[in-house]
Amino acid sequence: xxxxxxxxxxxxxxxxxxxxxxxxxxxxxxxxxxxxxxxxxxxxxxxxxxxxxxxxxxxxxxxxxxxxxxxxxxxxxxxxxxxxxxxxxxxxxxxxxxxxxxxxxxxxxxxxxxxxxxxxxxxxxxxxxxxxxxxxxxxxxxxxxxxxxxxxxxxxxxxxxxxxxxxxxxxxxxxxxxxxxxxxxxxxxxxxxxxxxxxxxxxxxxxxxxxxxxxxxxxxxxxxxxxxxxxxxxxxxxxxxxxxxxxxxxxxxxxxxxxxxxxxxxxxxxxxxxxxxxxxxxxxxxxxxxxxxxxxxxxxxxxxxxxxxxxxxxxxxxxxxxxxxxxxxxxxxxxxxxxxxxxxxxxxxxxxxxxxxxxxxxxxxxxxxxxxxxxxxxxxxxxxxxxxxxxxxxx
Amino acid sequence: xxxxxxxxxxxxxxxxxxxxxxxxxxxxxxxxxxxxxxxxxxxxxxxxxxxxxxxxxxxxxxxxxxxxxxxxxxxxxxxxxxxxxxxxxxxxxxxxxxxxxxxxxxxxxxxxxxxxxxxxxxxxxxxxxxxxxxxxxxxxxxxxxxxxxxxxxxxxxxxxxxxxxxxxxxxxxxxxxxxxxxxxxxxxxxxxxxxxxxxxxxxxxxxxxx
Numbered sequence: 001x002x003x004x005x006x007x008x009x010x011x012x013x014x015x016x017x018x019x020x021x022x023x024x025x026x027x028x029x030x031x032x033x034x035x036x037x038x039x040x041x042x043x044x045x046x047x048x049x050x051x052x053x054x055x056x057x058x059x060x061x062x063x064x065x066x067x068x069x070x071x072x073x074x075x076x077x078x079x080x081x082x083x084x085x086x087x088x089x090x091x092x093x094x095x096x097x098x099x100x101x102x103x104x105x106x107x108x109x110x111x112x113x114x115x116x117x118x119x120x121x122x123x124x125x126x127x128x129x130x131x132x133x134x135x136x137x138x139x140x141x142x143x144x145x146x147x148x149x150x151x152x153x154x155x156x157x158x159x160x161x162x163x164x165x166x167x168x169x170x171x172x173x174x175x176x177x178x179x180x181x182x183x184x185x186x187x188x189x190x191x192x193x194x195x196x197x198x199x200x201x202x203x204x205x206x207x208x209x210x211x212x213x214x215x216x217x218x219x220x221x222x223x224x225x226x227x228x229x230x231x232x233x234x235x236x237x238x239x240x241x242x243x244x245x246x247x248x249x250x251x252x253x254x255x256x257x258x259x260x261x262x263x264x265x266x267x268x269x270x271x272x273x274x275x276x277x278x279x280x281x282x283x284x285x286x287x288x289x290x291x292x293x294x295x296x297x298x299x300x301x302x303x304x305x306x307x308x309x310x311x312x313x314x315x316x317x318x319x320x321x322x323x324x325x326x327x328x329x330x331x332x333x334x335x336x337x338x339x340x341x342x343x344x345x346x347x348x349x350x351x352x353x354x355x356x357x358x359x360x361x362x363x364x365x366x367x368x369x370x371x372x373x374x375x376x377x378x379x380x381x382x383x384x385x386x387x388x389x390x391x392x393x394x395x
Numbered sequence: 396x397x398x399x400x401x402x403x404x405x406x407x408x409x410x411x412x413x414x415x416x417x418x419x420x421x422x423x424x425x426x427x428x429x430x431x432x433x434x435x436x437x438x439x440x441x442x443x444x445x446x447x448x449x450x451x452x453x454x455x456x457x458x459x460x461x462x463x464x465x466x467x468x469x470x471x472x473x474x475x476x477x478x479x480x481x482x483x484x485x486x487x488x489x490x491x492x493x494x495x496x497x498x499x500x501x502x503x504x505x506x507x508x509x510x511x512x513x514x515x516x517x518x519x520x521x522x523x524x525x526x527x528x529x530x531x532x533x534x535x536x537x538x539x540x541x542x543x544x545x546x547x548x549x550x551x552x553x554x555x556x557x558x559x560x561x562x563x564x565x566x567x568x569x570x571x572x573x574x575x576x577x578x579x580x581x582x583x584x585x586x587x588x589x590x591x592x593x594x595x596x597x598x599x600x601x602x603x604x605x
Binding site: 135165166167169170195240242260261262264266267 | 455456476477478479480576578579581582583
């Protein structure tokens with residue numbers, strides 16, 4: 001991992017920690033490796049194929065692909081938690097990755113669902129990701145329409161696959177042979193088109209004449225969620241609905257959501273409500289997780305730049321350099337001190353936005369953002385930085 | 396905003412361009428060595444790549460849409476939307492082997508193929524015990540050299556099979572060129588994508604999303 005990527009990783013970790021702690025979540029450190037026996041059923045039910053290792057005693061161990069599964073097996077004393085941990089997943093070959101996330105365990109309420117979605121929103125906002133949106137789906141909507149059609153399980157699976165591919169043409173082809181209500185056929189074929197703003201989709205749900213217990217519950221849930229979203233400080237237009245949304249982890253069984261940003265072709269994070277087993281008991285949870293590699297890519301392309309400073313320190317300017325570094329840190333900036341002589345090669349190597357060199361009362365600034373080099377009185381320079389920071393926060 | 400479409404070079408590109416010229420898309424630099432060709436009205440930009448790479452361009456967001464055979468698409472699961480069947484470049488994905496091979500009698504079937512996922516799917520669908528041996532080309536060598544019992548491959552004319560003393564044992568599935576869409580750009584560029592599909596539907600008459 002190069003310097004910039006490492007720096008971004010630390011930034012993501014810091015923002016996640018800050019946000020989670022502000023909301024009363026506790027940091028935990030999930031295990032990466034576990035004995036397979038204790039997780040056999042969970043992995044069977046999840047569609048995941050964890051990397052297996054045989055130890056010296058002949059025991060089968062697994063490297064976890066998804067930390068959520070290991071959380072339920074751990075004896076946790078908290079119901080609100082967050083983590084950043086190593087995971088191992090299959091993508092042509094087994095790869096090591098970092099995964100972060102935030103979970104509420106044990107709660108089944110709409111309030112928890114909303115809190116997790118709002119935190120995913122706030123998390124992306126804190127990372128400076130611009131033009132992002134969070135998309136919500138619900139597995140019960142599809143399930144109830146397909147159940148109403150009374151089709152055989154294999155056909156249901158085929159249609160389900162086509163819904164997730166948004167292939168209305170193929171869905172219509174499968175439905176053609178079925179002797180069911182034309183209106184129901186139309187609604188199933190239209191599932192791939194059930195996406196857009198919350199208001200739009202709720203409106204379309206209202207005008208649908210087919211009613212079912214689960215669909216009514218989905219409608220009720222969405223309306224409650226909208227009411228609660230409105231109480232938070234967020235742009236409602238950034239929250240959308242898509243009923244053909246899926247999650248590769250099959251233990252999700254209610255609300256599911258994913259976040260995206262324009263001009264970046266991968267999801268930033270995903271989450272939802274799930275049920276897992278713990279000591280033969282079903283436990284509910286809701287949470288979101290993100291893959292470091294994916295989220296870092298999103299920050300690179302759309303995110304606000306994170307400013308930082310490197311101060312060159314020598315025996316001649318050590319005291320002034322410390323004072324300047326402390327002032328900048330107090331303003332929230334990252335300041336690194338380097339005991340080296342400034343030269344062209346070093347400037348190329350240092351990846352900071354600003355390189356500073358103090359000379360008595362003056363500071364030489366190499367500004368890589370504006371591609372400028374200038375000298376300024378230290379007091380005036382600190383004032384300028386403070387003023388610029390205030391202006392940025394206003395905007 | 397122009398739509399970026401990754402498309403496999405060669406026959407598929409030529410056939411696709413020829414058809415969409417009838418609905419107003421025309422290209423000046425089609426015969427050049429350029430890998431990115433824009434239509435005259437700049438509404439679409441074709442990125443010409445190897446067919447096996449089309450899903451990667453779409454999945455990773457370097458292209459909004461992709462045009463590629465369903466044989467290639469089915470090697471992936473749930474990473475993009477498959478929104479339209481162009482019903483062109485049709486062929487079959489078949490199990491082929493030596494004349495004396497009886498699939499039903501094989502207790503354990505070894506399949507050589509360029510399509511490992513579909514090879515595994517075949518074994519699963521048919522409830523046959525076996526294994527898949529991934530080869531990158533010349534899969535006909537599998538049964539001939541004893542690497543495998545049979546092959547799973549695209550059959551168009553059947554000439555290659557014939558010349559290597561192999562015959563089709565079973566047609567596993569029909570293949571045609573499809574349009575796939577990046578999951579995010581399908582939403583953010585939905586207006587452009589819908590317009591494009593409506594336009595080309597006039598010449599392809601496939602199974603449109605709309």
